[in-house]
Amino acid sequence: MSFQEIFLQQLFNGLLLGSFYGLVALGYSMVYGIIKLLNFAHADIYMVGGFISLAILKFFGGTFLGNAWLGIVTAMILTMIIVGLLGVAIQRVAYRPMFNAPRLSILITALGVSMILYNAVMVITGGEYRAYKTGLGYGGFNMGSVYVTHTQAILIVASMALMLVLHLFITRTMYGKAMRGIALDHDTCRLMGINVNKIIALTFFTGSALAAAAGMMAGVYYGSLHFFMGFVIGIKAFTAAVIGGIGIIPGAMLGGILLGLLESFGTQIPFIGSQWKDVFSFSILILILIFKPTGLLGKKESERM
Amino acid sequence: MALLEVKNITLRFGGLTAVNNLSFDIEEGSIRSLIGPNGAGKTSVFNCLTGFYKPTQGEILLEGQSIMNKKPHKITAMSMARTFQNLRLFKNLPVLENVMSGMHCRSNAGFLGAVLRTPKQRQEEKRIREVAEECLDFVGILHHKDRIAKNLPYGDQRKVEWARALATQPKLLLLDEPAAGLNYDEKEKLIQLIKRIRDERKITVFLIEHDMGLVMKISEKIFVLDYGQKIAEGTATEVQNNPRVIEAYLGKEEDEELE
Amino acid sequence: MTEKLEACETQPVVRKKTPLQGLSDTVYGIFENKRVRFSFIVLILVLTLLLPQMSSRYTQEVLTNAWFYIVVCLGLNIIVGFAGLLSLGYAAFFAVGAYTTGILSSHYGINFWATLPFSALAAIIAGIVIGGPTLRLRSDYLAIVTLGFGEITRLVVRNLRITGGASGLIGIERPVLFGVTLYQIQHFYYMFFVLAVLAIFVSYRLYDSRLGRAWQYIREDEDAAEAMGINVVSVRLYAFIIGSVFAAIAGSVMAAKMTAISPETFAFMQSIMILLAVVLGGMGKIPGVILGALVMVLFPELSREIGPYRMLIFGVLLLFLMIYRPQGLWPDHRT
Numbered sequence: 001m002s003f004q005e006i007f008l009q010q011l012f013n014g015l016l017l018g019s020f021y022g023l024v025a026l027g028y029s030m031v032y033g034i035i036k037l038l039n040f041a042h043a044d045i046y047m048v049g050g051f052i053s054l055a056i057l058k059f060f061g062g063t064f065l066g067n068a069w070l071g072i073v074t075a076m077i078l079t080m081i082i083v084g085l086l087g088v089a090i091q092r093v094a095y096r097p098m099f100n101a102p103r104l105s106i107l108i109t110a111l112g113v114s115m116i117l118y119n120a121v122m123v124i125t126g127g128e129y130r131a132y133k134t135g136l137g138y139g140g141f142n143m144g145s146v147y148v149t150h151t152q153a154i155l156i157v158a159s160m161a162l163m164l165v166l167h168l169f170i171t172r173t174m175y176g177k178a179m180r181g182i183a184l185d186h187d188t189c190r191l192m193g194i195n196v197n198k199i200i201a202l203t204f205f206t207g208s209a210l211a212a213a214a215g216m217m218a219g220v221y222y223g224s225l226h227f228f229m230g231f232v233i234g235i236k237a238f239t240a241a242v243i244g245g246i247g248i249i250p251g252a253m254l255g256g257i258l259l260g261l262l263e264s265f266g267t268q269i270p271f272i273g274s275q276w277k278d279v280f281s282f283s284i285l286i287l288i289l290i291f292k293p294t295g296l297l298g299k300k301e302s303e304r305m
Numbered sequence: 306m307a308l309l310e311v312k313n314i315t316l317r318f319g320g321l322t323a324v325n326n327l328s329f330d331i332e333e334g335s336i337r338s339l340i341g342p343n344g345a346g347k348t349s350v351f352n353c354l355t356g357f358y359k360p361t362q363g364e365i366l367l368e369g370q371s372i373m374n375k376k377p378h379k380i381t382a383m384s385m386a387r388t389f390q391n392l393r394l395f396k397n398l399p400v401l402e403n404v405m406s407g408m409h410c411r412s413n414a415g416f417l418g419a420v421l422r423t424p425k426q427r428q429e430e431k432r433i434r435e436v437a438e439e440c441l442d443f444v445g446i447l448h449h450k451d452r453i454a455k456n457l458p459y460g461d462q463r464k465v466e467w468a469r470a471l472a473t474q475p476k477l478l479l480l481d482e483p484a485a486g487l488n489y490d491e492k493e494k495l496i497q498l499i500k501r502i503r504d505e506r507k508i509t510v511f512l513i514e515h516d517m518g519l520v521m522k523i524s525e526k527i528f529v530l531d532y533g534q535k536i537a538e539g540t541a542t543e544v545q546n547n548p549r550v551i552e553a554y555l556g557k558e559e560d561e562e563l564e
Numbered sequence: 565m566t567e568k569l570e571a572c573e574t575q576p577v578v579r580k581k582t583p584l585q586g587l588s589d590t591v592y593g594i595f596e597n598k599r600v601r602f603s604f605i606v607l608i609l610v611l612t613l614l615l616p617q618m619s620s621r622y623t624q625e626v627l628t629n630a631w632f633y634i635v636v637c638l639g640l641n642i643i644v645g646f647a648g649l650l651s652l653g654y655a656a657f658f659a660v661g662a663y664t665t666g667i668l669s670s671h672y673g674i675n676f677w678a679t680l681p682f683s684a685l686a687a688i689i690a691g692i693v694i695g696g697p698t699l700r701l702r703s704d705y706l707a708i709v710t711l712g713f714g715e716i717t718r719l720v721v722r723n724l725r726i727t728g729g730a731s732g733l734i735g736i737e738r739p740v741l742f743g744v745t746l747y748q749i750q751h752f753y754y755m756f757f758v759l760a761v762l763a764i765f766v767s768y769r770l771y772d773s774r775l776g777r778a779w780q781y782i783r784e785d786e787d788a789a790e791a792m793g794i795n796v797v798s799v800r801l802y803a804f805i806i807g808s809v810f811a812a813i814a815g816s817v818m819a820a821k822m823t824a825i826s827p828e829t830f831a832f833m834q835s836i837m838i839l840l841a842v843v844l845g846g847m848g849k850i851p852g853v854i855l856g857a858l859v860m861v862l863f864p865e866l867s868r869e870i871g872p873y874r875m876l877i878f879g880v881l882l883l884f885l886m887i888y889r890p891q892g893l894w895p896d897h898r899t
């Protein structure tokens with residue numbers, strides 16, 4: 001392959017990978033921004049999203065919608081709603097009672113939730129890979145000398161669209177304003193008449209729905225699901241959130257895409273084979289945390305004594 | 306040479322200038338006060354002096370040595386201790402252990418000392434305990450030493466903070482609103498205590514205070530801060546008669562009295 | 565005004581106890597008595613020393629594992645419980661020790677005992693490399709960095725030739741003590757028991773020391789500790805390194821016991837299990853952590869029948885514990 005072909009191919013792979021990272025990173029970033037919790041269960045929400053969408057697709061695909069575009073889109077909307085509600089439920093049951101507990105306790109609660117989701121799916125699926133069959137086919141077009149399937153192109157466009165919608169939601173609506181307010185100060189927001197618990201629930205809903213969408217897209221793209229699929233992407237999405245500046249919404253998107261590109265180009269560097277891919281991205285995480293812990297878009301914070 | 310020399314420090318947070326081109330000296334053995342209306346930047350000055358904030362410009366010298374780029378713990382080890390405006394005790398620990406924390410920078414046992422309990426380490430532990438008890442005795446709450454800090458009444462919690470700062474064996478002690486929340490009696494005792502800290506322990510005292518009565522009674526020299534700038538400097542009477550001060554600060558007090 | 569409000573809040577809050585909490589507190593209360601504790605400890609010591617003479621190989625195997633767990637849990641407790649730092653990649657340090665011993669022994673034929681200092685040194689270096697830059701950051705960042713480091717370590721030992729790749733290292737030499745080659749389970753039972761006693765001793769000594777107090781101060785209020793002249797970063801680094809050395813030594817002995825090690829032994833789940841044992845028992849409280857370690861080893865052994873549901877139930881239990889008794893089974897009364 002020529003240099004140009006490799007470049008285009010990797011650019012495309014990077015964008016696709018990056019938009020998955022970005023979608024998951026948004027959930028980390030939003031929840032962190034609003035209640036300062038590192039939600040370990042978020043990666044498992046992504047995984048659960050994938051499996052739920054598969055279940056929905058099987059259920060409806062057999063009946064009337066089919067598993068082509070109509071079925072996929074319906075399944076995606078349903079999945080996002082169901083998993084969004086799951087996120088709210090988790091927040092209500094596990095995190096809300098812990099809001100005044102020490103930081104470490106609530107982090108461990110999040111680990112507990114992660115364990116439950118992960119093991120539940122493992123028990124249900126018997127720990128095996130599940131094929132994710134769709135009727136989307138392999139039709140596509142040539143971009144220069146690189147062949148791109150319609151599915152791939154649409155996945156990128158869809159995730160970009162989701163991010164854009166979220167961005168508009170956060171910046172243009174009252175709910176978004178309330179979210180940004182709560183990120184700064186819970187008590188003041190309460191005094192201003194904002195229902196803080198409701199907004200926190202809404203944040204969990206949105207974050208989980210986006211992760212579920214990413215989980216489903218991963219299923220469509222890779223053609224299979226596994227209960228372990230959340231673990232690595234969880235760390236990477238967190239890396240993405242940190243790269244962009246945790247708590248900052250556009251930062252998570254930027255970080256996701258940047259990490260995706262870095263990873264896909266990074267594996268092309270001589271001596272860094274694909275088996276070193278994860279080492280490469282974790283090293284980036286550590287380097288960023290050391291040298292620019294506030295992330296690319298983050299500002300330095302100072303606390304009052 | 307003054308004990309503490311502050312030269313033209315400026316502190317900015319983004320667009321906000323909290324401290325603006327501030328200079329002052331504190332001579333050894335004096336009691337100085339920093340006053341000013343709410344939000345004038347008094348605590349920001351303290352945070353700059355103790356290394357919690359890094360001034361954008363300027364120079365701070367403690368005993369002739371620059372402390373501009375020093376971490377807070379280094380500055381404490383260099384003999385400048387502080388208390389906090391809102392109590393910052395180790396709430397769940399006994400009073401004695403709270404005060405023992407001050408001796409950390411004056412002792413040095415590490416891992417091996419702790420595990421092997423060498424004679425040197427045991428002697429050091431004994432000394433830490435003695436100094437802490439002596440400091441508690443000095444502020445008058447030695448009888449509370451085994452109580453958990455958060456269970457003490459507010460006034461006594463303040464005393465724990467003073468004892469803790471004294472245990473670092475400072476040459477200069479910064480007190481951030483020491484009288485806040487104290488009743489009349491406790492304030493009178495505080496005045497005596499601050500004098501004793503200077504006279505008996507030879508520690509220079511620099512305090513931020515809102516209570517004008519207290520400030521006027523003990524400080525030989527007062528700096529007045531408004532919008533991050535020093536607007537006046539002098540003895541209590543001089544400051545009281547300064548028109549700019551009356552405008553910025555005392556005028557406000559009268560309003561409050563009217564309410 | 566605000567000061568006065570705070571003053572009201574500082575009054576002790578009396579909480580109602582559930583009967584279960586009351587019962588558990590009474591039981592722990594008995595153990596707070598010095599005499600009871602002393603005789604209990606002597607009894608346990610005698611029993612554990614005699615046990616291998618009269619029990620099955622299986623029991624010995626499980627108990628050896630329990631002693632091992634006590635060592636690593638106490639090591640992590642120094643990091644998490646004493647210093648209040650969340651580490652999610654603790655198994656990596658355990659791998660550092662095991663692989664140091666493994667490589668030196670199987671590639672270079674170095675005597676097991678001589679590998680121990682190298683193992684500790686490797687852990688110190690790894691601790692400084694990981695902890696040094698990150699300990700000044702917010703605590704949850706450390707959690708992620710250690711998690712990342714854990715994964716990096718696992719992937720590195722998987723991909724390098726010197727560590728034997730995915731299949732791991734074999735042929736690690738048995739240790740020789742006073743001319744006796746240690747190979748029976750009994751030998752390792754005693755070896756890990758000695759290690760556990762040592763870990764308990766060191767933990768107690770550290771708890772009641774200048775360093776131990778500094779950790780408490782930082783956990784209570786970082787800024788105030790800094791203002792009192794405590795170098796927060798270096799004191800934390802101390803905790804991080806000491807904890808790592810505990811793990812590395814345990815890992816080395818483990819390598820000698822197994823004579824073969826592979827990367828998957830040190831996966832993320834291993835780190836999580838150790839952390840859970842510490843939290844379960846009660847962070848910072850030494851007897852609590854020991855209890856947590858024992859529960860963690862015995863629970864899976866006792867519940868083999870439920871198989872795959874085991875971890876699921878464990879997760880649910882953990883959640884309940886965190887919500888209703890966040891200080892753990894045997895909490896440190898100060899925190």
